[in-house]
Amino acid sequence: xxxxxxxxxxxxxxxxxxxxxxxxxxxxxxxxxxxxxxxxxxxxxxxxxxxxxxxxxxxxxxxxxxxxxxxxxxxxxxxxxxxxxxxxxxxxxxxxxxxxxxxxxxxxxxxxxxxxxxxxxxxxxxxxxxxxxxxxxxxxxxxxxxxxxxxxxxxxxxxxxxxxxxxxxxx
Numbered sequence: 538x539x540x541x542x543x544x545x546x547x548x549x550x551x552x553x554x555x556x557x558x559x560x561x562x563x564x565x566x567x568x569x570x571x572x573x574x575x576x577x578x579x580x581x582x583x584x585x586x587x588x589x590x591x592x593x594x595x596x597x598x599x600x601x602x603x604x605x606x607x608x609x610x611x612x613x614x615x616x617x618x619x620x621x622x623x624x625x626x627x628x629x630x631x632x633x634x635x636x637x638x639x640x641x642x643x644x645x646x647x648x649x650x651x652x653x654x655x656x657x658x659x660x661x662x663x664x665x666x667x668x669x670x671x672x673x674x675x676x677x678x679x680x681x682x683x684x685x686x687x688x689x690x691x692x693x694x695x696x697x698x699x700x701x702x703x704x705x706x707x708x
Contacts, residue, residue: 563644586628596674
């Protein structure tokens with residue numbers, strides 16, 4: 538019986554140690570604040586057209602997906618797109634209305650989605666951040682326009698002539 542209990546204790550400890558080691562030094566509330574600060578800074582730097590600080594928040598290998606179906610850019614392409622706008626002092630002014638942040642088990646990745654107040658009315662920002670050298674960096678950002686269900690059919694009628702051609706090309 539003693540051997541059985543010893544073996545059971547060993548097995549339980551074997552499974553619990555890796556789980557506790559995984560989370561060692563990870564305080565979810567602190568990390569939510571840190572990720573939230575990165576997202577707040579992203580919005581603030583865009584509104585101020587602060588090119589350097591805005592793009593410093595993105596990982597070197599990152600992707601930005603805009604509201605148009607053709608807007609899928611790596612960091613350099615997104616920088617090339619944004620530079621002329623930022624140089625004229627015209628960024629975009631997004632304010633977070635509601636935000637959700639979740640983490641990977643190892644605490645190295647964070648997923649977020651948020652509703653944003655923008656010049657396009659309510660949009661959704663979503664994406665992934667990775668902790669790189671102790672700093673959270675945006676790996677993927679997706680901006681989507683929200684469409685209230687009540688007007689969905691009208692929106693589809695408006696965009697159908699444009700997107701039907703694209704659908705045919707993509708098939």
